[in-house]
Amino acid sequence: MLDQLIYLFRRVFRNIRQSPVLCSAAVGTVAVALTILAFFSLIVINIQSLAAHWSEEIQIVAYLEREPSPARLKQWRDGIEAMPEVAAVRYVNQQEALRRFKSRLGSDSDLLEGFGAEILPASLEISLREQYRNRESAETVVGRLRQNPELAEFNYGQDWLERFEAFLELLRFGAVVLGFFLLFAALFIVANTIKLTLYARRDELEIMALVGATPWFIKVPFLLEGALQGALGAFLALGGSLALFQFFLRQGLVALLSVTGGDQIVFLDWQQQLLLIGTGILLGLVGSVLSLRKFVRI
Amino acid sequence: MIHLYNVCKNYQKDAASALHNLNFKIAKGDFVYITGPSGAGKSTLLKLLYCAEKPSRGQILVNGKNITRMGSSHIPQLRRHTGIVFQDFKLLDNRTLFENVAFPLEVQGKKRFEISNKVYQALKHVGLHGKLQKYPLQLSGGEQQRVAIARALVVDPLILLADEPTGNLDLEVTLEIIELFKKANARGTTVLLATHDQEMIRRFPRRVIALENGQLVNDSAP
Structure with missing residues (x-):
């Protein structure tokens, strides 16, 4: 069992070593997509939290x-x-x-x-x-x-409240729709990037199948690789969005929402950060699954 | 060992059959040439035997199992007992000879020391044990084919399928390769060798199954 696990991870790292450019492309795609997603989430989350703060004055x-x-x-x-x-x-x-x-x-x-x-x-x-x-x-x-x-x-403040609640509703709806499209676009790009990596290794996949590898034996390292790329991309996105937040977004939101000082403008909390990493892993996994369906045929 | 009953293969619905109504038996330990001109159906026949294709009609029994009714989950098991050699070698260029030959054993989840031992023996058997850490592209065509044969034989297969294994090689190398197949056959492996090289058949006469336009036109033993 341990031998097989070690073998599995050796294959994953060998795959990554053998095509570093394609692997970086997949990681980069996830990173860019999730950074944009995190950026918009930060805007929505901060406006929502300020809205909650304002409603205390009702x-x-x-x-x-x-x-x-x-x-x-x-x-x-x-x-x-x-x-x-x-x-x-x-x-x-x-x-x-x-x-x-x-x-x-x-x-x-x-x-x-x-x-x-x-x-x-x-x-x-x-x-x-x-x-x-x-x-x-x-x-x-x-x-x-x-x-x-x-x-x-x-x-x-009934008029103000009604307008504000409608604005919040629109913002939430917009964020969900935008997030959905962004994730879909990211998934599409990630799946295609992974498809390229699989295309580069189609001989290996073919030979594996010919010498009696089971579909899972062939697929698992690629799924792990996809998940790893997704996780790496998500970590990069987290770092990127933190940098964007510190240097641009915080000041921008302070000005936009007329709050005093940047203390009320917050970054993603740890659950949201975990969710972002989970989304990255899921993106990589689903991207791999979609591509492998085409390439691994016994 | 191998039984074919009325086997037909059509790649497209209205196109001519790639194989038409084939019936023959091959006993365990036989050495059989599958011969015929290009497009006769030799490769298609081998593909049916390692389940890369399914017959459109008819039944194929390998080692007592009807492989036409075999679910896709059982195909890997069948292939683990089948060695396959191709004209274009199908080696992984970015892996050493050792890694190429070790590949089928890794797939079967064998232990590392067992893999090392078997791979060394297989490469020794084809005379390449001194080049374990070389890469395929550093070798000649004949040597590459010997590596492919070592990879096919390292799992001690019941059946060895070879699709034009000497198609790209000169006569001298061809003779060396045929020697390797004969040795494997002498150890009990059933060998099916698809070729259109009549010179090879003349030098090493064995049973010949001749195909033409997908039909069996001759089945003769020397």
Whole structure:
């Protein structure tokens, strides 16, 4: 058993040694394809993670017709806080609203001179628990709040949320479609490159079959070689995409997404890196299988 | 050892038969020439015997087994007991003589010391044991064919199939090659040698199966 394994690996390395150019072409193809894939994945992953970060700021603001009595306010707050989605409720009275508005206007705050606090409505700022920070939960809560006629108007960034969620959906869809096409193109190129290596060794394959080699005996070293090339290509892609990320992508995404500092822009985590290497191995294996079907006929 | 019953082979549906209604038997330990002009069907017949092709009709029994009904998973086993020699040698140019001859034994999963021993004996048998580490292209045509014969014989085959093995060689070398086939035959291997070289048949008379346009036209022993 051990003898056969050693023999198998000797054959794999002999094959690689005998056609280094073709072998490098296969590794290079996998590397380029996976680098492009990793590059787009990084963009999508970072936009998604920032989206998740932004959604943490989702809160519902319920504007009141008039300032309630303290007893009434307490009754409302207790009712709202009892909702499972709600993390906290903060009451902003008219004075506080005017003060905030003034501070937001900054040097233009003198525009408000002569106006009293009554021009702005009091409001309840309702923040949601982490798992409920999405449009659906916000709408559920607002639906319940609407039963209280004293609450006149609600704002939870619905337009912005809808557009943002649609954009994310499009981004995810685009990434899946692009990833699929990229993988398919890579598979096609890898299979053809491996086919070239097999074509260069067709005499060996023919002689093997003639001296009584089983199909698996012939195929396994080529499958291992394909997997090895795929893995090597994936490692190169990982290195390449890390370099691209460090030198270009991080700054590009910081500028594009207007985040402060590059800390929020992340590289692939270890599971995603493993997935990339697994994809490389799979590419090499499937590429070999597709090519071997044509060449190994007993 | 080898029985053919009404064997026909058509490569294309409406084309003329490459082999037509062949019937003959070859006993264990026989030495048989398959002869005929180019296109007579000699190579096709050998291909049927090592299962590179399937007959369109008829049955072929080799060593008691019907190889026409044999599944593809059993073909490697059949080939491990069959030595095959070609006109163009079919050696691997990027491997040494030792590695070329060791190839069938590696395929069979033999141990390394057994391989070394057998390969050395096989190359000694064909007089090339002094060139173990040479590459095929460093040898003459005759020497290359001797390596191919060593590769065919290293597995102690029951049957040796040779397709025009001396087609590219001069008379002197041809005589050396035929000697090797005779020695293998003397050790009990059944030899089928396809050739159109009448001089060879005249010098070493043996049973002759003559084909023409895929048909058996003569089956005679000296």
